[in-house]
Amino acid sequence: MTVTHDQAAWFTKTFEAMVSNVDKAVLGKEHVIRLALTCMLSEGHLLLEDFPGTGKTQLARALSSTVHGTNSRIQFTPDLLPSDVTGVTIYDPNSKTFEFHKGPIFATIVLADEINRASPKTQSALLEVMEEAKVTVDGTRHEVGEPFMVIATQNPIEQAGTYRLPEAQLDRFLMKTSLGYPDHDATVRVLRDAKTRDRTKALEPVVTSQVILDMxxxxxEVHVDDAILDYVSRIAEESRRHVSVRLGLSVRGCLAFIRCAKTWAIGQGRTHVIPDDIKLLAQPVLNHRLLVTAEAQFAGIDVDxxxxxxxxxxxxPTERVA
Known part of the structure; x- marks a missing residue:
């Protein structure tokens, strides 16, 4: 199916409405909001890593409030068990049968707050659901439904008592980004409305779950020319042989690149991907997938x-492949 200009216009209009809605709660961070929505519409999961008090949880709640679906929040702690995430089977003495009680993972948008504070076993349970969109409890598989998105947050400071996410598991997040501190004008706007404890409470849903699936x-179906595919492949190859990199871009990472680029392109009203889409998305798509060598870290070279x-x-590429 070829995307028509009318379809692209509808997508862009709906996308902008979602951006405007989230922007009411997360002030001065339009680019990050666009990245987060691109991640959602690419059917991926988002990792937010930033300092405390920058609005990570606020962004996740705003996204949840924008979609007319279910949402849940899991506060990750060292004593959190996998069953606290996925659910548990309990015996019902009245019916004399075992019944499955769904955990908080069964929601349209799941906020996994401070994911690095849970044990590796609990982290693995979450990451498995993220990959398969299914939960297996006592040999029975349960679908989590569609759409399904996990927004995980982690704090780059206060590492005592935390469990770092394995590099191989980080690849399961479609994007990783950060909010950063707001600029002066946005900060003043926030302070002016200090009486409002939670800006997301005033948000109304603007799209349904079905609209998210349709988008x-x-x-x-957005067109990607072979020249773009070649460009992404060459970026991956260069990352694997770069002198400062010990783990380059995987094939799964390349697929993530293309999926995000398609969504970003149609969000801008285009029916095809251009090289600038790849450049713009490189940081959020790649910065958690590339590992720099110890020598590079010692020299002060970071992933960005x-x-x-x-x-x-x-x-x-400067021209399309015929």
Missing amino acids: AELAD QVITQILGEVAP
């Missing part, structure tokens, strides 16, 4: 610098 299906170097070394 995701439409984004899948490496990504910038890779994009500078791999020339983007």
Whole structure:
């Protein structure tokens, strides 16, 4: 199916309505909001890593409030068990049968707050559901439903008593980004309305779960020229042989790149992906997938610098492949 200009216009209009709604709660962070919505409509999961008090939880709640579906919040702690996330089977003496009681993972949007504070066993339970969209309890599989998105947050400071997410598991997040502190004007706007404890309570849903599914299906049909596919492949190859990288971009990472680029392109009203889409999405798609060497870290080189170097070394296509 080829995406028509009318379909792209409808997608863009709906996308902008969602951005405007979330922006009422998360002030001055339009670009991050667009990234988060792109992640949702690409049927992926989002990892937010930032300092305390920058609005990570607020963003997740705002996204939940924008979609007319169910949402839940799981506060990850060291004593959290996998069954606290997925659910548990309990014997009912009246019916004399075992009944499955769903956990908080059964929701349209799940906020996993401070995911790095839970044990690796509990983290694995969550990451398994993220990958398969199913829960297996006592040999029985349970679908979590569609759409389904996990927004996980973690704090880069206060690492005592935390469990770092394994690098191989980080790849299961479609994007990783951060909010950062708001600019001066946005801060003043927040302070002016200090009496409002939670801005998300005033938000009304603007789309249904079915609309999210329709938009995701439409984004899948956006055209990607072979020249773009070649560009992404060359970026992956360069990342694997870069002198400062010990783990480069995987095939799953390349697929994530293309999925995000399609959604971003149609969100801008286009029916095709352009090289600038790849460049713009490189940081959120790649910065949790590339691992720099110890020598590079010692020299003060971080992942963002490496990504910038890779994009500078791999020339983007200038014309389409016939």
